[in-house]
Amino acid sequence: MYYYILIYQAVNFLSKIIFVIIVIILGSGLISLSFISSDYSKIEEISSQDIEIGLYDLQVLDQTGSLKKITTSSKNINILAEKLSLADTIYSSGDYTKTLTGAITHLKLKSGIYLLHLNELHKKYIISGGGFQIKNSGPGIFLVNSFNPKKVVIFSINTKLQLSLINTETNTPASSLDLYPHTYITIKPKWNRFLLNADLFKISQSFPLTYFNEPLITGENNINPLFLQSFSSNEVEYNFLKDTFHYILLEYQKSSQEIQYLSDAIFSPFPGEIFIKKYYELFLNNEKKQIYNENLILKSLHEIINKKEEVNESINFISETMNDLKKNNTAEYKKMLGIIYFYYKNVLFTTNEDNTHLLNFSHLYLQLNKKKASSISPSILSLKNTFLSYDFKQSNNLYSQLNTFIKKYDEDENKKPNSSLLFFLEQILITDLKDTNAKELILFFNNYVNISETYYDTNNLTILHTGLLINSKILRNFTYIIRNNFFEKERTKEGLLKTVSLQNNTYENYILLEKNIIKLISFYNTNKNILDPEKNNEKTLRNEYIELQKIFDEYFLALSDYKAYTIKYDSRFGGNDPILDNGKTDAEKLSKDKALIFLSNFQGLLLMNTHIELKNYNYCQNPEIEETEDTTGNIFGEYECYKINNLNIGKETFSFLLHPYDGNKINTITFINEKGEWEEKKGSYDLNDMKESLEEKYKAAQSSEKDKYDFKKFFLNNFIIESKKQPQPIIGGSNEPDIGTEDKFTKYFKRNKLLGTNGDFTKIDDYFSIIYNNIRMTQESNSTDYDIYISGVQFGMNINKNGKTIKYSGVLNSDYTYASSHSFSDIDFKLLDLKAKEQNTYLLSGNSVYIVGDVPLESLKETLSSILNNIEAIEHIINTTSNTLGKEEISISYKPENETIEFKTNYGDKHIGITMQKGQIIDFNVNDIKIIDFIFHYSELGNFLTPIK
Structure with missing residues (x-):
């Protein structure tokens, strides 16, 4: 014990000597505490360029890349960008008025196109126009197109909107719904009066409610052409979307770089730091205290960025230190406040896996401004983060992030499944089903089934009928998912499926998928009596379920008991394949199954409504001949080509013949888009030859040019984009054309x-x-x-x-x-x-x-x-x-x-x-x-x- 006491005394004496030395050095100015501020001069430069609240011209950028402030003398521009707050902006091509009621900002839109880019967590907005009112549930981006007041489009891009349809005769709410990300509605305000207290089903019967199933940014920072075409009907709208999204993309990328820069910065302890903290009041003069505190603030900001939990200690330290700085040096206080605000704004613009630093920075901002935080749903932040990543980072984790969102939604108080949420999940399963991550997709499907079970547990016949229809479309999509993930592409010469080797975790996923598919089919069997066999559409729905049950019976038997499957389905034992033709034997024969697999290799195709016919040689050579038995490929002839009908890409539909035995040639192409433009393409495409040619050009192309040489985008590039370049205005013309002068x-x-x-x-x-x-x-x-x-x-x-x-x-x-x-x-x-x-x-x-x-x-x-x-x-x-x-x-x-x-x-x-x-x-x-x-x-x-x- 005596030796321990001697050692303690020696260490204590040595500390006092070191302290005296430090005091002498500091007093003589031998150690400068300003080195960090010089290393971070870039922060001061950037923050001084920060955009102030006010109006800007989106189309005029200065040399620094900042927006040009608008003066009263310069208003002849196409697009205005008004900063509503530090991190919230409205982009507009038309007039609007802005008023404040307490903490709520009211925007009344007139005729034009408007893009709201809202990032601050606790700002509340009410946006209204002819026939609608929108309340934001949190941060996010959304679009309102009211150029045509008779037909208004509202598109939520990455947030949940609370939308009220207003009776234009009485100016009172008629009905309401929630719009989830990538969902848009086209309303006709004059019809709102017929939708008093209507539910989502009734609203969607009157107004198209649609899910946009592609990212808004594709390839090398290109705005998705399909998005531009789908949401613009004239040159003004087209350019507005292109320019605003280009600017928002640049903002997102710049903010991500700045946050990464701070996150990667290394803050090493400087000499004597521990003693300065311990004896802070003893020997630092005001100037050195200021330098010391500013650098510790930067270190604290760095900590907030990199921590994955709440950092109240760092937030409180920054708040207290800024209060001291405000009392002693107003100029330095404003400089540091600008730096904090700069990073706060950039954090709001970016994505974060769990939103921790978003919440921490928001907490800091509110504490510095002595404001109380209003509650915000974690699920709303998760939703914004999910679709910000999907659109701007081209993330492949959509299903995984949606599963996180659903978990947070379930954790929110008083959150019960509603029709708007269910519609959102259903549309993803119907229109955006990709098997890039089969495990997460199956978990997402499981979440959907759990939610739908609660919602569809009702005696409401309309709701039950809707459930039957929606589930049939989802089940049809999963026939492709199972076929592509659990079986080889080619069947045996006996017409049997060949299973792939399944890992343990993959098999567990299959068991979960099978369980949920059986639930949906059981839902049909329980409620099929509500379908009227006298009505054609309901009779068709019954037949669809009968066919789906046959397909799943085959798939499940093949995966669970292959020996029993062989006996039942092997053609040598009298078995039959419900989706194969009876044409050629061995691996060469055509089948609808093979056609679907071939088409699934291309991007942008929606196969659920596609109808495929197998045709024989006579028809394939001369499709104009009269349709008789010997052209359908039965006993009079073997199948030689496919007739592809109603193949959807975006909102458009086309049909053609596909010749697998002739280089996968496509000909006899007909194409009609939803705007009424009919195109009959002359000639043909040899896909095998095109693939070789395009692959060479793709390898040699610059990044910005690769999209047009991507063979997987053949249909997008040749049937959609080429036929729909940037819309040009039509000059002249009458609304009452003379029949005798109609065009061809x-x-x-x-x-x-x-x-x-x-x-x-x-x-x-x-x-x-x-x-x-x-x-x-x-x-x-x-x-x-x-x-x-x-x-x-x-x-x-x-x-x-x-x-x-x-x-x-x-x-x-x-x-x-x-x-x-x-x-x-x-x-x-x-x-x-x-x-x-x-x-x-x-x-x-x-x-x-x-x-x-x-x-x-x-x-x-x-x-x-x-x-x-x-x-x-x-x-x-x-x-x-x-x-x-x-x-x-x-x-x-x-x-x-x-x-x-x-x-x-x-x-x-x-x-x-x-x-x-x-x-x-x-x-x-x-x-x-x-x-x-x-x-x-x-x-x-x-x-x-x-x-x-």
């Missing part, structure tokens, strides 16, 4: 695609009498869109009532969408009074009936029949209203999704609304106030109308 495309399209032998309108000519002059196609100024209108079309239908057949005839007007949906929209019609002596006399007091939402071609007859079955009730309501209130002009609208008919009229300053469903009045309101709390038969309406007078 219009004439061809109308005569063949609409009125030809297999034309859309020919399919319904048993009750729908449409002629050439009933159809009008126009192209709006500054747009590449073609609009199809039909007007003055006569239709006739027989309705059976109480054993009697009643004939109805009417005149109908409508818009029509050909390529993407083959559906009618904005339908209105009048019914002719066939008993009247005078011509052009109408039933329903001459009032038109409007049909809300889109009506598919094959559903039009059913929709009209549903209305005609209610004519007596409709006439009674009109006559009663007319006799009681003296009003004959009544707005009549029909909603197919719930078979309700709404009547609206005015009596003085009173707005009267009546809703009928299956002969019962389910809603009766005056000035949007419900005055009857019970349901009654339409024949009793007069009793309730009389008191209004």
Whole structure:
């Protein structure tokens, strides 16, 4: 013990000597504490270039790469960028107003295109325009295109938006939904009034709700051409998207570099640091204290960047030190504050795996500004980070990050699955299914099934029907995933699948996948009785499940008991392959399976709706010949080529012949995009030769040029991009073209695609009498869109009532969408009074009936029949209203999704609304106030109308 005491005394004495030496050295100025600030002079330079809040011209950059501040004299520009806060920006091509209510910033948009780039965690915004209001749930990027006030597009890029649809007549909310990342909706504000308290299903029936299934940035910092084309219809919109996203990409890359620079910096302890901390007040003068503190602040910022947990100690130290600096040296305080803000802004712009340093920097910012933090959902931050990586880093971890998001969503308080979240997950499984990481995909599918089980556990027939339809599409996609991951590409000569060798973890994934597929099929078997076999679309859905069950039965048996599988499916024992043809034997024979595998090698193709036919030699050589038995490749001939129908790429559809025995040649190509542009490509493509040629060019090309020589992008480059370069404005032209001066495309399209032998309108000519002059196609100024209108079309239908057949005839007007949906929209019609002596006399007091939402071609007859079955009730309501209130002009609208008919009229300053469903009045309101709390038969309406007078 004595020796230990001697050693302690010696160390203590030596420390005092060292302390005295340090004090002498410091006092004489032999050690300078300013060396770190000189090493980090770059930080001062960068922070001095930081952009202040205000207006900037996005298209004018100075030599430093900063935006040019706008003065009152320079406003003749195309794109404005206004800094709303330190890290939030609105890019705009149109006017808007900005107001503040407490801590909430209100932006009222007018006509134009607007991109909101919001990064600060605790800023709240409300963005409104004609027919909509948006609240941000947290940071993120989203787009609003209100150039055409009749058709507004809202696109969430990497955040969740709370969207309210506003009744434009009363300026009150009609219904609401959440928009998740890469989901966009196209609303027609005038129709919002028909969606009072509507759920997501009803909203999506009226307004297209779509998931964009590709990253926005591709290749070497290129803006995805499909994104630019999908969200622009004129040159202004195209350039706006290209320029704004190019700038945001540069911001993201620059911020990532700055954060990496600070993260990689090495802060070595300087001589005497431990003694300076211990005897801080004893020997440092104010100047040296300032230098010392500034360098410790930088070290603390470095620690916050690199720590993966909360660093309250470092945050508190910076806050306290900055308070001291503010008291002693205002100029140095402002300099350091600029540096902290610089890194705070850059952290907000970048991605971080667990968002730790994002939360830490936000905590620091709020503490420096003495502000209280509002709560923000961890799942929202996870969602933003996921899609920021997906779009700007081209991350391959989408499913893995989404699994993290779902876990955080489950951990959030009071978070229950809703229709918007389920729609988001469903669309990814339907449109964005990639097997780049099969394990994470299977886990994502498992998460979806768990959530959907809760949501679809209901007696609501509409919800159940939607579940059956969605799940069938998901199951179809997983037939490709299983086929590509668990089996070899080629079958045996007996037509058997060949399993691949499975590792233990892969086998566990398969077991989980099989379990969830069985759950979805069981959901169908439990609820299939709700499907009406008399309706073609529901009969088709039943048949789809029957085929899917056959396919999965084969796959699961092959993976679980290959011996039993061989006995059941080997052609030598009478087995059969449900998706193989009966043509050539051995490995050369064609099959739909092989065609799908071949097409799956190319990027940008959506195969779920593709229909593949196997054709024999006669047809393959001359596709124009009449379709007879000997052209379908059965007993009269072996299969020689594929006929690929309805192959989707983005929003567009094309068909062609594929000749595997002739160098994989493609010919007889037809292509129609959703804007109504029909293209018939001449010649052919020999894919085998092209592959060799493109591979050589790809190797030699610069990084920026590689995309166009990438063979996997053959269809993108030859069918989409080449046919849709940057949109150019159309100059001149009339909205009422003369039939005699129509261009060749219009004439061809109308005569063949609409009125030809297999034309859309020919399919319904048993009750729908449409002629050439009933159809009008126009192209709006500054747009590449073609609009199809039909007007003055006569239709006739027989309705059976109480054993009697009643004939109805009417005149109908409508818009029509050909390529993407083959559906009618904005339908209105009048019914002719066939008993009247005078011509052009109408039933329903001459009032038109409007049909809300889109009506598919094959559903039009059913929709009209549903209305005609209610004519007596409709006439009674009109006559009663007319006799009681003296009003004959009544707005009549029909909603197919719930078979309700709404009547609206005015009596003085009173707005009267009546809703009928299956002969019962389910809603009766005056000035949007419900005055009857019970349901009654339409024949009793007069009793309730009389008191209004």
